[in-house]
Amino acid sequence: MRQGVAPPVWTATALTLFPEMFPGPLGESLAGRALKEGVWSLEAVDIRRFAKDRHGTVDDAPFGGGAGMVLKPDVLSAAIEAVAQAPGMAGVPKVLLSPRGAPFSQARGRELAAGPGVLLVCGRFEGVDERVIEAHALEEISVGDFVLSGGEIAAMAVMDCCVRLLPGVMGAPDSASEESFEDGLLEYPHYTRPATWAGPDGTERRVPEVLVSGHHGKVATWRMQQREEITRRRRPDLWAARRTAAGNEEK
Numbered sequence: 365m366r367q368g369v370a371p372p373v374w375t376a377t378a379l380t381l382f383p384e385m386f387p388g389p390l391g392e393s394l395a396g397r398a399l400k401e402g403v404w405s406l407e408a409v410d411i412r413r414f415a416k417d418r419h420g421t422v423d424d425a426p427f428g429g430g431a432g433m434v435l436k437p438d439v440l441s442a443a444i445e446a447v448a449q450a451p452g453m454a455g456v457p458k459v460l461l462s463p464r465g466a467p468f469s470q471a472r473g474r475e476l477a478a479g480p481g482v483l484l485v486c487g488r489f490e491g492v493d494e495r496v497i498e499a500h501a502l503e504e505i506s507v508g509d510f511v512l513s514g515g516e517i518a519a520m521a522v523m524d525c526c527v528r529l530l531p532g533v534m535g536a537p538d539s540a541s542e543e544s545f546e547d548g549l550l551e552y553p554h555y556t557r558p559a560t561w562a563g564p565d566g567t568e569r570r571v572p573e574v575l576v577s578g579h580h581g582k583v584a585t586w587r588m589q590q591r592e593e594i595t596r597r598r599r600p601d602l603w604a605a606r607r608t609a610a611g612n613e614e615k
């Protein structure tokens with residue numbers, strides 16, 4: 365039973381030029397239900413509100429020349445300061461979505477989910493003035509080695525990963541523990557009814573027999589073998605890291 369003052373909910377704050385993009389896909393399904401139930405809260409703050417001129421200018425040409433525009437340091441910094449000083453924002457990690465950032469991971473998602481929330485700065489155009497990153501010690505996070513046109517979709521990916529890890533969001537308490545990346549392995553393959561299914565070419569495909577055997581021990585062994593095999597074949601990097609970790613444990 366929860367007694368007394370309820371703890372503040374996990375809060376995601378996005379700084380963006382397109383606040384109307386939020387909650388977007390996060391308003392549906394698992395994350396959407398949790399949002400409606402107040403398990404987490406989401407605030408999208410319009411960077412343009414902090415523009416200094418009446419035209420609402422937020423970007424300018426890069427010093428040194430080159431293509432594209434850069435988010436102005438004065439405007440972006442004012443937005444970050446305003447949000448970071450709001451009640452309840454003390455100790456909230458300040459993140460800039462950036463293809464140059466550290467690759468986002470399940471492990472970082474878990475850490476963020478365990479904290480009070482996250483402030484996510486969404487870049488646009490060519491990016492943001494470097495001095496803002498320094499001045500606010502922004503943690504740069506990338507969602508992959510590809511370039512998006514803005515940080516909003518990347519921010520949503522980070523939020524979604526964190527929210528499904530919050531207590532009470534996912535149905536079964538341990539449905540997260542066997543998932544891909546949680547222990548350095550990818551997931552085993554899933555099957556559901558019907559047990560025999562004829563694909564588009566008429567070929568009958570039957571689910572692996574062990575899964576309908578009712579033998580829990582054998583199922584667990586088979587699944588672990590599948591996880592190891594799939595990880596070894598598809599992600600030699602994960603496999604090597606796991607072998608190194610196992611080797612260190614033995615020492």
Ligand code: SAH
Nearest residue numbers: 461462487490491506507511512514515518
């Ligand atoms: N000129 C930049 C790309 C800018 S893309 C470069 O070459 O690195 C515009 C914005 O989209 C970025 O400021 C960032 O906020 C976001 N973005 C693009 N790709 C991203 C990625 N892989 N991960 C996180 N954010 C990304």
